[in-house]
Amino acid sequence: MTHLPFIVASYSLAVLVLGGFGSSAWLRLASARRRLAAIDTRRAREGSR
């Protein structure tokens, strides 16, 4: 394969950008979901008192 370093660098960058944005979005979503569930549970507990 000709120009291999340039091709490898391009595909690596694509994986980095897509993977980076994808995983950060997923982690942020999971964290928000967990925090929201915790607050909802606390509110429900406080409401039943």
Place this chain on the structure above:
Amino acid sequence: MSGRQIDASEGDTAARSAAWSLHRFANPGRFLRLAQKVQPWLTTAAIILTVTGLTWGLFFAPADWQQGDAVRIMYVHVPSAWLASSGYFGLAICSLLSLVWRHPLADMAAVEIGPVGAGFTALCLATGSLWGKPMWGAWWVWDARLTSVLVLLFLYLGHIVLVRAFDDPTRGYRAGSILALVGVVNLPIIKFSVDWWNTLHQPASITLLGAPTMDASMLWPLLISALGFTLAFAAIVVARLRAAVMERRIRGLLMARVGSR
């Protein structure tokens, strides 16, 4: 009632109905329910298509008779270039909805599109540079296409900074929306730069009306990769937007709790 009054009243009703349906879909709760259903399908399709397109382009598509294997960079570069522009168009639409209808979800969508669009624009510039070095003998040239895409990256970065620059988020959204709408003028410049000026960058190989100037063995992996990147962009923005809606709700609940004490 005169004919003109009836026309005006019908126009008013149509505008009100359009605004109502717009606000119906702007409801964050409704958005979360809809996005929760769509997200798994969107993400799965994005992964399958992107992996297929890139694998096809990297290992199975033929090498170009002139460019050799460097043509394989196209399967990353072209989809990211397409998303750099269409992502900005999406940002501008959200900005318009935000300015005209004070659409709360549009504000949040614009904030979430910005960094993703900037990432894809940076990827487009970097892969273009990686292609340019072996083909043109230079990492960068001040060509109209390259320069206008660099301006697009600066517009994205400006938007990211501006929406976060104010203590009052509403003022940030407003300023960001104005910048995004002014920056739309750059999109036709990017698109037609290769026709208007004598650029080193080649003209478009795929057009809406004309036949593609590319062989099907290269066109198919490119289209699949472009579709995969588009779905990936959408999946990332939807996930970020869902997280942003939840974070706003968390802030609201916590503030209500503090206020009730």
